[in-house]
Amino acid sequence: MTTNKTVLSDIEIAQHSKMQPITTIANGIGLSENDLEHYGQYKAKISFDAIKRLKTAQQGRLILVSSINPTPAGEGKSTVTVGLGDALRKLGKNAMIxxxxxxxxxxxxxxxxxTGGGYAQVLPMEDINLHFTGDIHAITSANNTLAAIIDNHLHQGNKCNIDPRRIIWKRVIDINDRALxxxxxxxxxxxxxVPREDGFDITVASEIMAVLCLASDLEDLKRRLSLMVIGFxxxxxxxxxxxxxxxxxxxxxxxxALKPNxxxxxxxxxxxxxxxPFANIAHGCNSVxxxxxxxxxxxxxxxxAGFGADLGAEKFLNIKTRAIEKNPDAVVIVATIRALKMHGGQAKGELVNENLPALQSGLENLKKHIETVQSFGxxxxVAINRFHTDTQAEIDLLQNWCKIQGVPYGLTEVWEKGGAGGIDLAEQVLSALDEEHSFQPLYSLExxxxxxxxxxxxxxxGAKGVSFSSKAxxxxxxxxxxxxxxxxICMAKTQYSLSDDASxxxxxxxxxxxxxEIIPKLGAGFIVALTGNVMTMPGLPKKPAALQMDVTNEGKATGLF
Incomplete structure (x- = not known):
C-alpha cells in the first residue's frame, strides 16, 4: 500500500468495482443459464442437475491456503486466497476460488x-457479509426446529425416554451473544x-453447519442428519x-442451502x-x-481453511480430505511481518516500528506451521503478505530466513495490487504443484x-502431553x-496460540x-474434543464492529470495513 494517494476502505473499493452479470461468470466456466438459480444479478446457486452432470468431468488441482496463528495485527489469509486465484488467472490458468x-x-x-480485502475481494461484498443467499439462516432454522421438536417430545410423553439433564443439542443464533x-x-x-437447562451456540458451531459442509448430496445430507446425537x-x-x-x-x-453459491x-x-463452520470450534472448511x-x-x-495450520489446515487434512477423497496438491502458509513481530513479543501499538529481534523470535511460530504441513507430506x-509499514530490513530478514531454511516463498501485495501483486506467489505455487509428494493423514481412523x-x-x-478431565x-x-x-477428531481450541492458552x-x-469434554458429532462424522476454556458461543467486544455500520438513504452500506 502506497502513501501518496487516497487510501480507500475495503467497502469503498468494493463499491467502486464493476461486476459482470453472474451469467457471464458462469458461461466462462462452462455453465449455462439453466444451471443457475439466481439471487439477483450478481449471485446464483448452482443447480443439483449441473452438479450431477459434472461428476464425470476431470478434477483440477487443489491449493490449500493456511496461515500462522492469527493475531490482532492481521494475516490476510482470505485476501491472499482471493489474490492468488486472481494471479493464477492473470498467468492464463483456468482457476477458481x-x-x-x-x-x-x-x-x-x-x-x-x-470477503478478502483491498483489491483482492469477492463481490458483492455487502451481500456476502450480511444475509447473502440465506444459507446460514436456513441452518439456524433447521437447528432450532430440531430443538423445538426435542422439547415437544419431552412435553408430549417422552417416548424415547430422553433424560432432560443429558440433552446435548443446543439452540443457535448467528451473532455473538454471551448472555445466551x-x-x-x-x-x-x-x-x-418441561423446565430444563439449555444454552445457545453460534450458528456456525452447529453440527448442522458441519453436516451441510461435509454432505455430498441431498441423500447424504439426510443420512447424516439422521445420525446426529441429540442426547442420552x-x-x-x-x-x-x-x-x-x-x-x-x-x-x-x-x-x-446445500447448493453452492x-x-x-x-x-x-x-x-x-x-x-x-468456525475452525476453533468446528472443522473450519467450506463445503464439500x-x-x-x-x-x-x-x-x-x-x-x-480457517485460522492457522494448527486448526483449519489440520482439520482439512485429517477430516475434509476423507470426505472429498482428494488431498491438496500444495499448501500456502500466509504470514505477515506484523503478526510475526507480535508472536515475537512486540506490542500491537508498536508494530509500526522496526523490530528485528521480535521478528526473529516470532519466526518460530511460522516454523512450527511449516513443520505441521511437512508432516502431512x-x-x-510461504506467502509473505506485505504491509506498507514493513521495513526493507524486516523483509530482508524474513526472506533470508526462508532461503537459509530452504523454504519457498512469494512476496505478496494483493491488497494493493490485486492479482498483479500475487504473480510471484502464483509462480512459486505452480512450481510446488510439480513436486512429487506422498500425502499421509497424521493418524489412522483405527x-x-x-x-x-x-x-x-x-x-x-507441540504439547508435551494431554490432560483429560474425569468427565472426558x-x-x-x-x-x-x-x-x-x-x-x-475435531479439536476445539483457541486460534491465537499453538497451546490452549490464548496468551x-x-x-x-x-x-x-x-x-x-468430548462431544459426539456423528452426523458430521467426527468427535469434538473441547480444550481449555474455548467457547462455542463467542461474546461481542467492548466496541463491536457494528458500531461503525450504517446504511445511506439510497440503501448503500457503510462501515463493513
Whole structure:
C-alpha cells in the first residue's frame, strides 16, 4: 500500500468495482443459464442437475491456503486466497476460488467484513457479509426446529425416554451473544413445557453447519442428519435424530442451502462461497459440494481453511480430505511481518516500528506451521503478505530466513495490487504443484480416540502431553463402547496460540493440552474434543464492529470495513 494517494476502505473499493452479470461468470466456466438459480444479478446457486452432470468431468488441482496463528495485527489469509486465484488467472490458468461464508457474529463483532480485502475481494461484498443467499439462516432454522421438536417430545410423553439433564443439542443464533450461553427454558407451569437447562451456540458451531459442509448430496445430507446425537436416555444410551423421525423435515429446510453459491472477485475470477463452520470450534472448511464442484469446473482451485495450520489446515487434512477423497496438491502458509513481530513479543501499538529481534523470535511460530504441513507430506509455499509499514530490513530478514531454511516463498501485495501483486506467489505455487509428494493423514481412523487427540496435541501443537478431565475420560470410554472410536477428531481450541492458552504466543513449549469434554458429532462424522476454556458461543467486544455500520438513504452500506 502506497502513501501518496487516497487510501480507500475495503467497502469503498468494493463499491467502486464493476461486476459482470453472474451469467457471464458462469458461461466462462462452462455453465449455462439453466444451471443457475439466481439471487439477483450478481449471485446464483448452482443447480443439483449441473452438479450431477459434472461428476464425470476431470478434477483440477487443489491449493490449500493456511496461515500462522492469527493475531490482532492481521494475516490476510482470505485476501491472499482471493489474490492468488486472481494471479493464477492473470498467468492464463483456468482457476477458481472456494471459500467459506462469513458469519454475522464476527462481522458484527471484531472482524467486520470477511470477503478478502483491498483489491483482492469477492463481490458483492455487502451481500456476502450480511444475509447473502440465506444459507446460514436456513441452518439456524433447521437447528432450532430440531430443538423445538426435542422439547415437544419431552412435553408430549417422552417416548424415547430422553433424560432432560443429558440433552446435548443446543439452540443457535448467528451473532455473538454471551448472555445466551446458559439459559433455563420451560418455566411457567405444565403447559409451557418441561423446565430444563439449555444454552445457545453460534450458528456456525452447529453440527448442522458441519453436516451441510461435509454432505455430498441431498441423500447424504439426510443420512447424516439422521445420525446426529441429540442426547442420552435415562439408561445413558444415545438418542439420534433418526429416532425422532425428523431428518426429512430438516433436509427440506436445507435443500436450497446445500447448493453452492457462485459469485466473482473484483477481477471477475469465479468464486464459490459456501458454508462457514468456525475452525476453533468446528472443522473450519467450506463445503464439500463447493470444493468438488470447483475442482470439476477448473484446472486450479484455491481454497482456505480457517485460522492457522494448527486448526483449519489440520482439520482439512485429517477430516475434509476423507470426505472429498482428494488431498491438496500444495499448501500456502500466509504470514505477515506484523503478526510475526507480535508472536515475537512486540506490542500491537508498536508494530509500526522496526523490530528485528521480535521478528526473529516470532519466526518460530511460522516454523512450527511449516513443520505441521511437512508432516502431512505436502509441498508448500510461504506467502509473505506485505504491509506498507514493513521495513526493507524486516523483509530482508524474513526472506533470508526462508532461503537459509530452504523454504519457498512469494512476496505478496494483493491488497494493493490485486492479482498483479500475487504473480510471484502464483509462480512459486505452480512450481510446488510439480513436486512429487506422498500425502499421509497424521493418524489412522483405527487408532483410539485418545490416541488421535494425543497425536494432534503433540505433533501439531507441540504439547508435551494431554490432560483429560474425569468427565472426558468417562466419555472416551463410553464412546468407544458405542462403536464411535473409528471417527476422526475435531479439536476445539483457541486460534491465537499453538497451546490452549490464548496468551501464549510464538512457539510455546512445555505445556499440556487440557481436554475438558468430548462431544459426539456423528452426523458430521467426527468427535469434538473441547480444550481449555474455548467457547462455542463467542461474546461481542467492548466496541463491536457494528458500531461503525450504517446504511445511506439510497440503501448503500457503510462501515463493513
Amino acid at each position: 472456494a471459500m467459506r461464508e462469513p458469519s454475522l457474529g464476527p462481522v458484527m463483532g471484531v472482524k467486520g467484513g470477511a 450461553r446458559n439459559v433455563v427454558i420451560g418455566l411457567g407451569g405444565p403447559v409451557q413445557g 436416555t435415562y439408561d445413558k444410551e444415545p438418542v439420534t435424530v433418526g429416532e425422532l423421525g425428523v431428518e426429512g423435515a430438516l433436509t427440506l429446510l436445507l435443500k436450497d 457462485l459469485v466473482q472477485t473484483i477481477e471477475q475470477t469465479p468464486a464459490l462461497i459456501h458454508g462457514g 459440494m463447493a470444493t468438488k464442484t470447483a475442482l470439476k469446473l477448473s484446472d486450479y482451485v484455491v481454497t482456505e 505436502l509441498p508448500f509455499v 487408532d483410539s480416540l485418545k490416541s488421535k487427540i494425543e497425536t494432534i496435541a503433540t505433533n501439531v501443537y 475420560e468417562k466419555q472416551l470410554l463410553q464412546f468407544e463402547q458405542y462403536g464411535w472410536g473409528a471417527l476422526p 501464549l504466543l510464538g512457539r510455546p513449549t512445555d505445556f499440556t493440552i487440557e481436554i475438558r
